[in-house]
Structures are given as C-alpha cells and as structure tokens.
Amino acid sequence: MFSRLIRPSAVCGFARNFSTSNGLNRKVAVLGASGGIGQPMSLLLKQSPLISHLALYDIVNTPGVAADLSHIESPAKVTSHTGPEELGDGLKGCEIVVIPAGVPRKPGMTRDDLFNTNASIVQTLAEASATHCPNALICIIANPVNSTVPITAEVFKKAGVYDPKKIFGVTTLDIVRANTFIAEAKGLDVAQTSCPVVGGHSGITIVPLISQCTPKVSFEADALAKLTTRIQNAGTEVVEAKAGAGSATLSMAYAGARFTFSLLEALNGKQGVIECAFVESDITEAKYFSTPILFGTNGLEKNLGLGSVSDFESKLIEEALPELKKNIKKGEDFVHAH
Ligand code: NAD
Ligand code: LMR
Numbered sequence: 001m002f003s004r005l006i007r008p009s010a011v012c013g014f015a016r017n018f019s020t021s022n023g024l025n026r027k028v029a030v031l032g033a034s035g036g037i038g039q040p041m042s043l044l045l046k047q048s049p050l051i052s053h054l055a056l057y058d059i060v061n062t063p064g065v066a067a068d069l070s071h072i073e074s075p076a077k078v079t080s081h082t083g084p085e086e087l088g089d090g091l092k093g094c095e096i097v098v099i100p101a102g103v104p105r106k107p108g109m110t111r112d113d114l115f116n117t118n119a120s121i122v123q124t125l126a127e128a129s130a131t132h133c134p135n136a137l138i139c140i141i142a143n144p145v146n147s148t149v150p151i152t153a154e155v156f157k158k159a160g161v162y163d164p165k166k167i168f169g170v171t172t173l174d175i176v177r178a179n180t181f182i183a184e185a186k187g188l189d190v191a192q193t194s195c196p197v198v199g200g201h202s203g204i205t206i207v208p209l210i211s212q213c214t215p216k217v218s219f220e221a222d223a224l225a226k227l228t229t230r231i232q233n234a235g236t237e238v239v240e241a242k243a244g245a246g247s248a249t250l251s252m253a254y255a256g257a258r259f260t261f262s263l264l265e266a267l268n269g270k271q272g273v274i275e276c277a278f279v280e281s282d283i284t285e286a287k288y289f290s291t292p293i294l295f296g297t298n299g300l301e302k303n304l305g306l307g308s309v310s311d312f313e314s315k316l317i318e319e320a321l322p323e324l325k326k327n328i329k330k331g332e333d334f335v336h337a338h
Contacts, residue, residue: 028260041253053079092132099139112330119148122148140167141256146331174206185219185227200288210224273294
C-alpha cells in the first residue's frame with residue numbers, strides 16, 4: 001500500500017538510467033543541506049531523474065557539498081546557497097522544500113529539549129519559504145516535529161499563504177523502522193512489509209498500527225508491547241549508540257528521500273501514492289496528527305484516517321493525545337509570541 005524508495009523509476013541504482021522521465025522542471029530545496037541528514041539525503045535526491053534542480057542551503061559548508069554532488073552524472077542541476085542573504089535565490093521556483101536544519105539530540109535529551117534552538121531556526125526558514133515559494137510543498141524533518149510543523153503552519157498563516165494540504169511533518173522513519181523490525185521478527189520479506197505508524201513523532205506519540213500491517217502479522221501481548229515500545233524508542237536507540245555524535249542521519253536520509261520521491265511522483269500525476277505524514281487533521285482531537293495520506297498533484301489529496309484499530313492501539317492513541325496537544329500548542333504559542 002505504501003510507496004517505497006527502492007524502485008527503478010525513482011532511484012536508478014548504479015545503472016546510468018538518468019534520462020528525465022517526464023521533461024518537467026522540478027526544483028527541490030534542502031535547507032540544512034550540509035548536515036548529518038542533509039548531505040546523504042541530497043545525495044539520494046541528486047540521483048533521481050524526478051528532480052531537475054537541487055538547491056542546497058545551509059549556513060555553513062554548502063559550496064563544498066554542492067561542488068561534490070554536482071560531479072555526479074545525473075541531470076539535476078545543483079546550486080549552493082549559503083547564509084540568509086542567499087536563501088531567497090535557493091527557494092525561488094521551488095516545488096518542494098525539505099527542512100532538516102536544526103540541532104540533533106544527545107543521550108539523555110528528549111526531542112522537546114531541542115525546541116529552544118530549533119523553533120527559531122524553523123520559524124526563520126518557514127518565513128523565507130512563505131515569502132519566496134508560497135506554493136511549495138514543505139517537508140519538516142527538524143525536531144521536535146510535533147511542534148515544528150505547527151510553527152511552520154502558523155508562519156504561513158501569518159503570511160496569508162497557508163494551505164494545510166502543503167505542510168507535512170516527515171514521520172517516514174517511524175514507518176521504515178516498523179517495517180524493518182516486524183519483518184525481522186517474523187522472517188518476512190521487508191520489501192513487502194508495510195505497517196502504518198500514526199500520531200506524532202516522539203516517544204508515546206508514535207503509534208504503530210501493527211494490526212494493519214501487510215502482510216497480516218500477529219504477536220502475543222507481551223511481544224506486541226515490546227515491539228511497540230521498540231518502535232517508539234528507536235530514535236533513542238540510535239542516539240545512545242552514537243553516544244553524543246548525534247541522532248539518526250543515514251536512515252533519515254533514506255526516509256526523507258523516500259517521502260520526497262513519493263510527493264514528486266504524485267505531482268507528476270501518479271495515482272495511489274500513499275505515505276503517513278503529520279498534517280493538520282480532524283481525525284482526532286489533536287489539531288495535527290499523522291495518518292496515511294493519499295498524495296495528489298497539489299500535495300495532500302485525501303486523509304485516509306485511522307481505519308480500524310485494535311483496543312491496544314486505541315489505548316495508545318488515547319495516551320498519545322495529551323502530550324501531542326501540548327507539543328502542538330507550544331509550537332503555536334511560540335509563533336504568536338515572536
Ligand atoms: P546536524 O547538526 O548534523 O545538521 C544540521 C544542519 O543544519 C547543519 O549543517 C547546520 O549548519 C544546519 N543549520 C543550523 N541552523 C541553520 C539555519 N538557520 N539555516 C539553515 N541551516 C541551518 O543535524 P542532523 O543530524 O542532520 O539533524 C537535523 C534535525 O533533524 C535535528 O533536529 C534532528 O532531531 C532531526 N531529525 C528528525 C528526524 C525525523 O524523523 N523527523 C530523524 C532524524 C533527525
Ligand atoms: C529519530 O526518530 O531518529 C529522530 O527523531 C531523531 C531523534 O532525536 O531521535
């Protein structure tokens with residue numbers, strides 16, 4: 001049901017099948033392009049025939065990253081934009097803006113501990129996007145996603161250009177992890193394993209809907225609880241393994257590229273492209289909530305909602321809502337106060 005990055009039309013592997021598939025000009029910007037996520041994600045995006053122009057923005061090191069990537073034998077033109085005075089040029093004409101700019105966690109921190117630093121980074125980048133490419137699809141990776149998405153939405157509202165169909169929190173890594181862990185546990189082909197993850201993107205707000213996994217899987221209550229907790233804490237697993245050197249970068253680069261390719265395919269008219277994403281929502285009492293989203297030529301075409309959930313999952317959703325609502329309000333209040 002869900003889209004996958006690994007398909008020949010999107011990533012050409014190492015066969016040089018790079019001819020642009022449709023002749024459309026698709027400019028994509030990565031803001032935070034020199035970072036741990038930004039660099040490998042830009043590498044994956046550069047390989048795609050779906051992108052004609054890859055604009056790389058950061059406050060440091062962008063010329064080197066862009067020069068390096070520009071030697072790759074794929075059609076996307078790569079441009080470098082460094083510092084606020086070059087941000088506008090990077091954003092002009094963009095159809096998709098992907099934002100991994102911001103600091104990552106260290107062991108012992110929650111994602112919410114990043115708020116004080118990342119809120120203003122995301123606010124500034126959202127303001128520039130609202131000014132220079134108000135119709136672009138905005139994909140927020142920077143944490144805490146539960147708050148940085150409402151921040152972006154409030155900035156777009158203030159600028160009078162808000163379209164809830166175009167602002168997405170990227171939670172794809174949670175789905176990628178759920179697929180991997182379930183396939184490992186059950187000896188399944190991971191390429192054919194697909195599990196929606198709903199809610200938000202931190203701790204208990206991450207709610208895997210294992211009852212909806214394709215193919216159908218079943219676990220004893222204990223094993224189900226353990227697997228759910230592992231998916232919820234998988235980011236922390238990486239933070240601890242990296243021991244102070246940051247959080248997930250490579251798997252996030254994969255997830256961010258997968259999400260971007262899905263949007264591009266839908267923009268190009270492909271039908272049935274579905275990814276979970278954290279969007280403005282009326283599915284629960286939380287104003288933003290991640291559920292499977294059908295993409296179309298304007299971004300969000302249809303929110304597919306929660307579907308049928310088990311009692312266990314329904315309780316997880318209930319437990320997630322107070323935290324999620326608090327995180328959302330914190331983001332909104334930040335923009336109103338600044
Ligand atoms: P990093 O420190 O390696 O890279 C961040 C980059 O952002 C740096 O290159 C830095 O120069 C740049 N930056 C800082 N301020 C900027 C600004 N004002 N404008 C433009 N660029 C700016 O961090 P990382 O590991 O790449 O992680 C980035 C963010 O992504 C973190 O907040 C992290 O928590 C988050 N993250 C989210 C997910 C998710 O699933 N959504 C997964 C992993 C990481
Ligand atoms: C993740 O899920 O890996 C990211 O949100 C980074 C983090 O801080 O865990």
